Amino acid sequence: xxxxxxxxxxxxxxxxxxxxxxxxxxxxxxxxxxxxxxxxxxxxxxxxxxxxxxxxxxxxxxxxxxxxxxxxxxxxxxxxxxxxxxxxxxxxxxxxxxxxxxxxxxxxxxxxxxxxxxxxxxxxxxxxxxxxxxxxxxxxxxxxxxxxxxxxxxxxxxxxxxxxxxxxxxxxxxxxxxxxxxxxxxxxxxxxxxxxxxxxxxxxxxxxxxxxxxxxxxxxxxxxxxxxxxxxxxxxxxxxxxxxxxxxxxxxxxxxxxxxxxxxxxxxxxxxxxxxxxxxxxxxxxxxxxxxxxxxxxxxxxxxxxxxxxxxxxxxxxxxxxxxxxxxxxxxxxxxxxxxxxxxxxxxxxxxxxxxxxxxxxxxxxxxxxxxxxxxxxxxxxxxxxxxxxxxxxxxxxxxxxxx
Amino acid sequence: xxxxxxxxxxxxxxxxxxxxxxxxxxxxxxxxxxxxxxxxxxxxxxxxxxxxxxxxxxxxxxxxxxxxxxxxxxxxxxxxxxxxxxxxxxxxxxxxxxxxxxxxxxxxxxxxxxxxxxxxxxxxxxxxxxxxxxxxxxxxxxxxxxxxxxxxxxxxxxxxxxxxxxxxxxxxxxxxxxxxxxxxxxxxxxxxxxxxxxxxxxxxxxxxxxxxxxxxxxxxxxxxxxxxxxxxxxxxxxxxxxxxxxxxxxxxxxxxxxxxxxxxxxxxxxxxxxxxxxxxxxxxxxxxxxxxxxxxxxxxxxxxxxxxxxxxxxxxxxxxxxxxxxxxxxxxxxxxxxxxxxxxxxxxxxxxxxxxxxxxxxxxxxxxxxxxxxxxxxxxxxxxxxxxxxxxxxxxxxxxxxxx
Numbered sequence: 001x002x003x004x005x006x007x008x009x010x011x012x013x014x015x016x017x018x019x020x021x022x023x024x025x026x027x028x029x030x031x032x033x034x035x036x037x038x039x040x041x042x043x044x045x046x047x048x049x050x051x052x053x054x055x056x057x058x059x060x061x062x063x064x065x066x067x068x069x070x071x072x073x074x075x076x077x078x079x080x081x082x083x084x085x086x087x088x089x090x091x092x093x094x095x096x097x098x099x100x101x102x103x104x105x106x107x108x109x110x111x112x113x114x115x116x117x118x119x120x121x122x123x124x125x126x127x128x129x130x131x132x133x134x135x136x137x138x139x140x141x142x143x144x145x146x147x148x149x150x151x152x153x154x155x156x157x158x159x160x161x162x163x164x165x166x167x168x169x170x171x172x173x174x175x176x177x178x179x180x181x182x183x184x185x186x187x188x189x190x191x192x193x194x195x196x197x198x199x200x201x202x203x204x205x206x207x208x209x210x211x212x213x214x215x216x217x218x219x220x221x222x223x224x225x226x227x228x229x230x231x232x233x234x235x236x237x238x239x240x241x242x243x244x245x246x247x248x249x250x251x252x253x254x255x256x257x258x259x260x261x262x263x264x265x266x267x268x269x270x271x272x273x274x275x276x277x278x279x280x281x282x283x284x285x286x287x288x289x290x291x292x293x294x295x296x297x298x299x300x301x302x303x304x305x306x307x308x309x310x311x312x313x314x315x316x317x318x319x320x321x322x323x324x325x326x327x328x329x330x331x332x333x334x335x336x337x338x339x340x341x342x343x344x345x346x347x348x349x350x351x352x353x354x355x356x357x358x359x360x361x362x363x364x365x366x367x368x369x370x371x372x373x374x375x376x377x378x379x380x381x382x383x384x385x386x387x388x389x390x391x392x393x394x395x396x397x398x399x400x401x402x403x404x
Numbered sequence: 405x406x407x408x409x410x411x412x413x414x415x416x417x418x419x420x421x422x423x424x425x426x427x428x429x430x431x432x433x434x435x436x437x438x439x440x441x442x443x444x445x446x447x448x449x450x451x452x453x454x455x456x457x458x459x460x461x462x463x464x465x466x467x468x469x470x471x472x473x474x475x476x477x478x479x480x481x482x483x484x485x486x487x488x489x490x491x492x493x494x495x496x497x498x499x500x501x502x503x504x505x506x507x508x509x510x511x512x513x514x515x516x517x518x519x520x521x522x523x524x525x526x527x528x529x530x531x532x533x534x535x536x537x538x539x540x541x542x543x544x545x546x547x548x549x550x551x552x553x554x555x556x557x558x559x560x561x562x563x564x565x566x567x568x569x570x571x572x573x574x575x576x577x578x579x580x581x582x583x584x585x586x587x588x589x590x591x592x593x594x595x596x597x598x599x600x601x602x603x604x605x606x607x608x609x610x611x612x613x614x615x616x617x618x619x620x621x622x623x624x625x626x627x628x629x630x631x632x633x634x635x636x637x638x639x640x641x642x643x644x645x646x647x648x649x650x651x652x653x654x655x656x657x658x659x660x661x662x663x664x665x666x667x668x669x670x671x672x673x674x675x676x677x678x679x680x681x682x683x684x685x686x687x688x689x690x691x692x693x694x695x696x697x698x699x700x701x702x703x704x705x706x707x708x709x710x711x712x713x714x715x716x717x718x719x720x721x722x723x724x725x726x727x728x729x730x731x732x733x734x735x736x737x738x739x740x741x742x743x744x745x746x747x748x749x750x751x752x753x754x755x756x757x758x759x760x761x762x763x764x765x766x767x768x769x770x771x772x773x774x775x776x777x778x779x780x781x782x783x784x785x786x787x788x789x790x791x792x793x794x795x796x797x798x799x800x801x802x803x804x805x806x807x808x
Contacts, residue, residue: 008605008607008608009608010610010637010660011521011576011608013519013520013521013522013523016519016520016521016666016669016670019666019669020669021668022669041475043474043475044474046471046473049473051466051473054466055466055467058463058466059459059462059463062455062458062462063455063459066450066451066453068651069450069453069455069458069649069650069652070447070448070450070453070651071445071645071650071651104508104653104675104679105675105676107672107673107674107675107676108674108675111673111674111675115417115420115544116416116417116420117415117416117417117420119417119418120524133672133673133676136669136672136673137673139673140670140673172415201412204412204413204414204415206414233414245473245474246473246474246475246676247473247679247680247681248679249508249675249676249678249682261425262416262423264425265420265423265426265540268426268511268537268540269537269540269541269543269544270511270512271509271512271515271653271675272537272650274653275508275651275652275653275679275682277652277682278653278681
């Protein structure tokens with residue numbers, strides 16, 4: 001009989017031993033406080049979800065199509081793919097159902113593409129300040145990150161991308177949010193899009209173009225995504241989370257047709273297939289044709305909240321503050337004067353004023369200090385009154401720091 | 405200006421270059437043929453889905469709870485976790501909401517646990533003949549597999565597990581399907597469960613207990629899962645796919661509370677959170693109390709299909725055939741006489757008789773020949789008439805091979 005040692009400790013994979021919950025998780029817990037005004041998370045406004053129309057679509061599907069509750073190949077909702085082809089046309093992208101792969105939200109799409117493209121310890125190129133969920137995808141790979149700066153007006157520094165490629169570095173892929181950047185709010189200029197497309201093609205380095213905010217466009221003139229300029233080397237990631245509702249958990253990837261077989265292998269190992277029920281419910285909703293009006297509503301509502309927030313920043317934040325007007329998305333990136341201690345500001349804002357935001361540092365890649373005196377403000381999920389009141393409260397705390 | 409080389413080829417991660425679609429994918433395509441009798445895939449019977457009750461629950465949730473379409477922390481449906489605690493009690497497992505983590509189906513749960521526990525190139529212990537979806541999870545890790553045989557009557561060879569551990573091998577985890585094994589149909593004896601629990605505890609090697617079929621129990625006497633014997637070192641994976649419907653894509657893990665934080669990090673990088681809508685719809689369905697009757701219905705229907713299939717095998721297959729009666733699940737594993745060429749049998753069955761099944765080889769781990777003369781037959785997804793007709797047709801083809 002073996003003796004039982006009592007010092008056994010569970011061994012996790014080394015990345016998992018070291019990892020800690022993301023700031024997003026903490027923020028989610030924080031924002032559950034009743035009465036808190038939150039500019040923190042990137043939540044779409046749930047008052048605007050087309051609940052009645054969607055509930056009707058869902059009901060119709062459950063009644064008419066028993067197989068929507070069954071397993072099925074990833075691509076079972078062909079009518080959904082057909083609708084996505086039409087949606088992409090509105091963004092200036094010509095594609096076909098054969099190039100579309102459906103996923104359990106855009107996050108899974110990014111994770112699956114990384115799984116396909118990246119070796120453990122591999123190399124990735126991305127912006128210095130970037131969506132934290134992307135960094136979480138890289139973590140288990142122990143990936144090495146090459147970073148480039150981002151211009152608040154024109155987006156990713158594509159010359160810096162070129163310099164890295166010219167120097168002989170070959171990342172497994174380049175990650176880019178080209179419209180309504182998270183967290184910077186920036187959209188990439190046409191010239192930069194063209195150059196990025198050319199670099200991807202010339203150097204044979206794929207671009208993962210993450211585009212959850214492309215349809216949330218607030219200006220008359222919108223530019224098509226990089227995907228429209230380069231079909232083979234740009235892998236486009238789209239999502240219904242911001243234009244319909246996150247709860248449906250449906251995203252899509254547009255890749256060269258040959259890659260969809262590989263994606264289906266990854267998909268099966270991840271979660272077998274994207275919920276058929278959800279796929280068909282979204283398809284049925286899209287077939288009503290109501291999305292166009294719904295998008296108009298979202299653009300109108302979010303645009304006016306954006307404008308309210310920009311006006312409030314101008315009124316209540318110090319004159320040295322810099323904040324670009326985002327043409328897309330849900331975020332305003334605010335660069336505060338150097339005297340502002342942002343972590344203290346956040347603590348005071350939550351505790352004294354009941355207002356939350358994300359400090360810029362939360363989005364920094366390793367070694368970057370680009371977010372030190374910055375904050376990300378979400379404007380989609382608060383009322384005009386909350387925006388005015390919350391920004392004024394933060395402004396008062398900033399002034400109090402100055403005079404200390 | 406750089407010249408444009410035309411020989412650029414997309415480089416995938418090395419595992420992805422080598423991988424090929426699973427036999428399941430091919431089978432899914434095959435079974436889409438109209439009129440085909442399929443004993444191939446492990447599909448629950450969609451005629452038995454509680455569609456009306458579930459549609460009602462879904463509708464109620466969409467009408468009353470707008471936040472079910474919003475993002476939310478993974479554990480948002482506390483009432484669902486409370487219901488799972490009660491469900492587990494029926495399996496003889498005492499747990500708490502704090503130990504339960506909700507996932508997008510059981511497949512994701514297994515994938516996430518592997519992500520947490522396994523290093524690239526790491527070591528895993530499993531049965532020689534095993535669920536292909538598990539092998540797909542291991543593939544990107546380049547994991548090394550230690551295997552043990554399985555007894556068709558009493559399950560996994562736990563003495564062989566002990567020998568491996570005694571020899572000093574320390575796999576990151578042991579993977580076991582303890583009830584209604586896929587593909588073998590076996591359920592582990594009480595003595596083996598006790599020994600496996602003891603080995604996990606003594607050697608500090610966690611067991612992932614994959615239990616999608618535990619609630620589909622066809623005998624009076626059911627044995628609790630290994631989880632009931634060892635709470636710390638057994639990570640239990642449950643699923644609503646086989647007892648409610650796969651389309652809801654909800655599974656769960658029961659782990660020590662300290663691990664749920666780590667799981668939430670993996671979860672966020674995989675797909676942010678499990679669809680709230682689906683979580684709440686399942687919770688609302690469970691709160692109607694209808695699941696108990698529904699499980700009775702499933703057990704009755706599947707038991708009688710199992711019995712029909714066993715009788716048909718006895719009538720139409722050669723007398724040398726061996727097939728155990730499974731006490732749980734959806735599968736009968738059939739060991740055919742050595743003269744049977746199973747790949748040819750499958751081809752002829754599909755082409756000449758319009759009947760599909762899975763050859764045993766599809767479930768073999770590398771180096772194994774344990775499935776060479778075997779087949780996996782699913783009995784949940786066909787009518788009694790189809791079972792009788794399909795088994796007779798396969799029996800005729802087997803006889804034709806004998807006399808060749």
